[in-house]
Amino acid sequence: xxxxxxxxxxxxxxxxxxxxxxCTYSVSGNPYLFWYVQYPNRGLQxxxxxxxGDNLVKGSYGFEAEFNKSQTSFHLKKPSALVxxxxxxxxxxxxxxxxxxxxxxxxxxxxx
Amino acid sequence: xxxxxxxxxxxxCKSGTSVKIECRSLDFQATTMFWYRQFPxxxxxxxxxxxEGSKATYxxxxxxxxxxxxxxxxxxxTLTVTSAHPEDSSFYICSAPxxxxxxxxxxxxxxxxxxxxxxxxxxx
Numbered sequence: 210x211x212x213x214x215x216x217x218x219x220x221x222x223x224x225x226x227x228x229x230x231x232c233t234y235s236v237s238g239n240p241y242l243f244w245y246v247q248y249p250n251r252g253l254q255x256x257x258x259x260x261x262g263d264n265l266v267k268g269s270y271g272f273e274a275e276f277n278k279s280q281t282s283f284h285l286k287k288p289s290a291l292v293x294x295x296x297x298x299x300x301x302x303x304x305x306x307x308x309x310x311x312x313x314x315x316x317x318x319x320x321x
Numbered sequence: 322x323x324x325x326x327x328x329x330x331x332x333x334c335k336s337g338t339s340v341k342i343e344c345r346s347l348d349f350q351a352t353t354m355f356w357y358r359q360f361p362x363x364x365x366x367x368x369x370x371x372x373e374g375s376k377a378t379y380x381x382x383x384x385x386x387x388x389x390x391x392x393x394x395x396x397x398x399t400l401t402v403t404s405a406h407p408e409d410s411s412f413y414i415c416s417a418p419x420x421x422x423x424x425x426x427x428x429x430x431x432x433x434x435x436x437x438x439x440x441x442x443x444x445x
Contacts, residue, residue: 243434252327252414253365253436260432299364307353307418309434311364 211236213302215312223320228290230315232283232300241303242283244274246296247314253299259283270294290319324348325417327437334405335445342400342440344371344415350395351417355434356388359412371398371415405444414439 213234222228234240241260245253257268264276274285283300300312328343344354352373357365369379369390377390387409389401398417402409416436 241432245436250412250439250441252325252438253416255433255435258433297362303434306370307434308355308367308370309365309416313364314362316362 211302211304211310213242213300213310213312215298215300215315217315218313219316219318221318221320222290224292225289228285228287228294228317228319230285230298230300230317232285232312234281234283234300234302236302240276240281240283242274242276243301243303243309244268244272244283244285245299245301247299248296256285256298290317292319292321295319324419324435325415325437327415327440329440330438331441331443333443333445336406337404340402340405340442342402342413342415342442344398344400344417344437346396346417346435349417349419351398351419352395354392354398354415354417356390356398356400357414357416359414359439361412365414368400371400373398402442405442407444410442410444412439412441 216231243258244256247253256272257266259266259276267273272287276283295318298315301309303309326345334340354371356368358368359365367380368383369377371377371390371392373392379385392398416434418434
């Protein structure tokens, strides 16, 4: 069985500071990992994905994520957070039949 | 513009009535779509996989007679909540993967799942 975990319910950072949202996974075989962001009462917006290739993946809105096979992690990062980055972030793991398993979500609050 | 649309965005209905939610892929064909349910401040729970040309497959614990799914075309899936009750009140979200064989625009990521904006259902 595959699973993904987001160990932090909430992350608070000051605007301009680096932002990291943690994600770890468990899967037999190659992982297909995704990050999505959700704003209140909206659907999920795709940020980035790791399928294969470079371990550092660059995505939308200045976000990037680093795939670390030895630590089974796929942490989302942004060098300088904005107030507008405040939202709910989901890490997801895709199975061979395209189903997504989501982490519990991490609420990010960026204070001005 | 949006890759996947949902209609309606918000619906309020009386207990016992049925509600239909549409999910459309706007610029690519989707032989498969997924329906999720999300409770406040919670993660998404996969309800079922909608398959064009065949029956939907439901996750364990999801009542197929309660949540009817029809994948009418390569761009449309519908979820009908039958005989709705207050406990069915939730945020329903659909998604569709852009597969390598689909007719995705060049700027879309292939092998990526795109989500609709969601439908807020309130059953009184």
